[in-house]
Amino acid sequence: MTSARKDPSALISEDDREEAVRRLREAYAQEHVSHEEMDARLDQLLAARTHDELAAALDGLPGEVPDTPPTIAAAGGRIKRRGAWRVPRTLKVASAYGKVRLDLSRAVIEHPVVDIELRLGTGGATITVPRDAIVDVEDLSTGWKDLRYKPPGRSRPGGVRIRFSGVMGFGRLRIRHAWR
Known part of the structure; x- marks a missing residue:
């Protein structure tokens, strides 16, 4: 996610929110978070308005592995x-x-x-x-x-x-x- 390079207090876009939800779903699918934790983090993500709030909801998730191009x-x-x-x-x-x-x-x-x-x-x-x-x-x-x-x-x-x-x-x- 590119939010690390953005102003932490700036408002997030829908693309930022969708990317965060995708990352949370991947962490759940790889069993890094429990079902209850995913629900709580998802509520945080949907309520987030700034990049700081978005980052707090994603805190502790494994970092993204850069894709190798096909x-x-x-x-x-x-x-x-x-x-x-x-x-x-x-x-x-x-x-x-x-x-x-x-x-x-x-x-x-x-x-x-x-x-x-x-x-x-x-x-x-x-x-x-x-x-x-x-x-x-x-x-x-x-x-x-x-x-x-x-x-x-x-x-x-x-x-x-x-x-x-x-x-x-x-x-x-x-x-x-x-x-x-």
């Missing part, structure tokens, strides 16, 4: 994702020798920002992003060949922001926007 990897061969696949908030794509084809145009993207870290050796990669996506390639390092990406003339506000980072070895990376 990785799509192959030493050789192809990596291919298309259709209605669910795109996580952070994704790593690693390939030593093969071709990579990611089509995000029909994918289920539930986050306003998606970070994709590429670790590619030889072989090329083609990534299709949604038509209204905003693409950021500032943190991407290409080795031998240049990146092929042409931003659209006009972008519509409200599109998902896709940030690419990582390293491309000897292959070419092509990023394009979907037609529809």
